[in-house]
Amino acid sequence: MLELFITLSRYFFAFFIFYFLLQGVIYVLIERGKLLKDPKFPIIKQRITIVLIHLMGFSILYFWNEEILMIGVHWLLIYFVSLFVIPKVYKSTCPLMWNGLFFLTSVSLIILSRLNFNLAMQQIVWLFLSMLVIMFLPLILKILPKIESMNYLYLGLGLIILLSAFLGVEEFGSRRRIEIPGTDFGFAPAEATSFLYILYLATSFRKRLSFREIIIPSAFAVLFVAILFFQRNLGAALIFFVSYMILMYVSTGRALLFVAGFGLFTVGAFISYHVFYHVQVRVSVWLNPWAYVHGIGYQTIQSLFAIGTWGPFGSGLTLGIPWRVPVVSRDLTYAAIAEEFGTFFAIMLLGIYIMIFYRGVHIALRANRRYYSLLTIGFTSVLAFQTFLIIGGTVSIIPLTGVTLPFISYGGSSLLISTVMIGMIQWLFMQRRMEEEEN
Secondary structure, eight states, X not given: OHHHHHXXXXXXXXXXXXXXXXXXXXXXXXXXXXXXXXXXXXXXXXXXXXXXXXXXXXXXXXXXXXXXXXXXXXXXHHHHHHHHHHHHHXXXXXXXXXXXXXXXXXXXXXXXXXXXXXXXXXXXXXXXXXXXXXXXXXXXXXXXXOGGGOHHHHHHHHHHHHHGGGGSEXXXXXXXXXXXXXXXXXXXXXXXXXXXXXXXXXXXXXSOOOHHHHHHHHHHHHHHHHHHHHTTOHHHHHHHHHHXXXXXXXXXXXXHHHHHXXXXXXXXXXXXXXXXXXXXXXXXXXXXXXXXXTTTTHHHHHHHHHHHSSOTXXXXXXXXXXXXXXXXTTTOHHHXXXXXXXXXXXXXXXXXXXXXXXXHHHHHHTXXXXXXXXXXXXXXXXXXXXXXXXXXXXXXXXXXXXXOOTTTSSOHHHHHXXXXXXXXXXXXXHHHHHHHHHO
């Protein structure tokens, strides 16, 4: 009976995620005046869909391991409390972004509970902390001085946090994580720094700059990337570099600088390949993983098998073998989702990320202030490029870099910073609405 329920659930999961995205499209059409309906209805339907997919996932996991149920209950408590508190703290914000965030965190806890119970328990703690931080974020921003006047504070704190990674443990050829003594928790300095890095760049570019004035923020951006380069954290270095290029281009509109920057990137990639052995390994595996099937290519091969074996509707939750993919909870969680939920679900999951990024760009384009626009596009670009890097590496479109999939992969600091970035985007959107009402 349970196996029949799991088999049928594959189609329900596919329907739920499709219906969730469909309601997002309907909301956008209503917002643009293409449909004459109440915009509250698609948002409510999305929220109901989130609960249904969460209940179905943890109902299956309960029969597999009864202890997992408390993780699902804790998420529901966080979800309903957040739905009650968010409208009071963040007035007139984008509901699609909130719904996307909750959908992704629910799927994250379902798949992490399936893969590793202890990691799922840690992730729910980080989710609670993340929601607690963004609930107080508007109050913190309200009592601070003008955030656009503290660029050197962002710069100094960012550099200190980033340099602390040299004291951390080495994982897979790079220093990107610091363990908290006496606990199972740790954090990645690069992820914490990315928030301050965007604040610094947006603050520096908030005014029209001459070519000479661009040199200073550009030099510090190169410094951040160079530190990550020497820490061998090349995935984060790519994210920092692309974020800088996007903000610089949006701020100046100078295509020549943009092209020159990517020329510099090509030179840096060439040097990285010849300097770091682990980069050569990852490129070799990317070009021909089958040549290393019993060694360094094993992770990539198992990831591709997981994605392609079970077809559009997957093996069914708990019926696959995702643990055969090395580091599946951190780096290749997307492969585990594709295996047990199906490739259709995995593609629709990518659609949810696109929905969030689209709304981020939508908010940036309609910002009343240049600074708000730059901040929003900066945070959106970090999340978007990080998603592209890890999903592209998982399906072997590009070499695997080892960054986390935002809101899905296990990683406390990743979840916290990604959630705070969403909170900042919503706060910036709220500021625009408040200024419009005052005017």
